[in-house]
Amino acid sequence: MRTTVAVVGGGYGGIAVAEQLDDVTDVVLIEPRDAFVHNVAALRGLTDPQWTDRLFLPYDRLLTRGTVIRDKAVRVDATSVTLGSGTRIEADYIVLATGSAYPFPAKAGTEDSATAKSRYHATREVLAQSGRVLLLGGGPVGLELAGEIRTAWPDKSITIVDPGDEIVPGDYSDEFRAELRRQLDAMGIRVILGTRLREQPPSEPGEAKTFTATLHSGEQVTADIWFRCFGAVPATGYLADDLAVARQAGGLLAVTADLRLPGQERVFALGDITAIPEPKQAGTAVGHAAVIAANIRALVQGGGEPTTYRPGPPGIVLPLGPHGGATYAPDWQNHVDPATEAHIRQQAKEREDSLLALNILGAEITSQLKGRHLNIEEYAELLHVNQGEG
Structure with a gap:
């Protein structure tokens, strides 16, 4: 008899682990959405109509042997997943x-x-008709959205407000942030730090309504539309019985070094819901998936020590539109062969050459890495969809 693996969630990590286990187990991928959503490109999907449909890729070609069930998990215990429809799926893992x-x-x-x-x-x-845009949040989403809006509409007024003392919080270098600030200034995007709005805007995010907001600093900002660019909430409210003890304040899940829930031999977790102190990124979830797939494969086949997950140094590829942005990659030289390193250095202009010494890849290389194509090809290939098909 083959082993059943229930994968709850069809995001980046979910599709990766399901695909990697499809040949040795009976995979059941449970996902309430009718298509995979390439969130990496979502902000360009807002500003560029040619990208909107490309965000959505069908699941039906992901698995050769396994099954994709469109439903929501409402209760998960150590041996089963109960769906919104009432169906209960028994699983070995x-x-x-x-x-x-x-x-x-x-x-x-x-x-x-x-x-x-x-x-x-x-x-x-609505956004096209709004001359003044307010973005609340100076993290990666706020900056990236600002870059996409500026690319699509060069004449708009764009203001970013964040209560923190720096943009893009995290273990990134001051030089990296300085390079982003330099590009934002050159793009005419205003960044106001260390303050917040005294009251919430009188309109909903993405709704056209002119208003003037007063900051705690006393300054006033007038906008025709605004967007909230903060507030990730992990989806873990479905855990039941002994699994619920892994849920920490805020909803993140404690995991062991091999990405199991503590005390559980056959329940794993990956991606945004883990309490691992690292950036919550698509690539991170895919890295988790590889570890979990290796561990389940070893358990099924009866051998080998568990594979452990070790977070890498903090890194981020942050485009500001198709042709701008910066990448912080403190170990980039350890992940490329000599020919690729030589190519990167050759591609770098004089300013970007100086950035390389600081482990920062500038606008041109960031554009090549992500800004132009937003990694759509690799996920379309994983889902066996022609590029742009959805």
């Missing part, structure tokens, strides 16, 4: 990959792709 919720437009916020596409198109039309 369970992988929790439910990710996190995040305000629109960074995530679609709906399970139906047609509804999501309509929302992106409608919000774009």
Whole structure:
């Protein structure tokens, strides 16, 4: 008899672990959405109509042997997953990959792709008519959205407000932030740090309504539209029985070095829902998936020591539109062969050459890494979809 693996969640890590175990187990991928959503490109999907449909890729070609069930897990214990429909799926192994919720437009916020596409198109039309844009949040989402808006509409007024003392919080270098600030200034994007709005705007995010907001600093900012660019919430409320003890304040899950829930031999977790202190990124979830797939494969085949996960140094690829942005990669030279390193150095202009010495890849290389194509090809290939097909 073959082993059943229930993968709860069809995001980046979920599809990766499901695909990697498809040949040795009976995979059941449980996902309430009707299509995989390439959230990495969601902000461009808002500003560029040619990208909107490309965000959504079908699941039906992901697995050769396994099954994709469109439903929501409402209860998960150590041996089974109960769905919203009432169906109970017994499983030998369970992988929790439910990710996190995040305000629109960074995530679609709906399970139906047609509804999501309509929302992106409608919000774009409203945004196009709004001359002054306010973005609340100076993290990666706020900066990236600012860059996409500036690329699509060069004449708009764009203001970012964040209560922190620096943009892009995390273990990144001051030089990296300085390079981003330099590019934001050159793009005419204003950044106000160390303060917040005294009251919430009188309109909903993405709604056209002119208002003047007063900051705690006393300054006033007038905008025609605003977006919330903070507030990830891990989706872990479905845990039951002994699994619930892994849930920490805020919803993140404690995991062991081999990405199991503490005290559980056959329940794993990956991606945004883990309490591992590292950036919550698509690539990180895919890295978790490789470790979990290796461990389940070893358990099924009866041999080998568990594979452990070791977070790498903090790194981020942060585009500001298709042609701007910066990458912080403190160990980049350890991940490329000599020919690739030589090519990167050759591609770097005089300023970018000086950035390389600081482990920062400048706008041109960031554009090549992510800014132009937003990694769509690799996930389309994983899902066996022609590029852009959805």
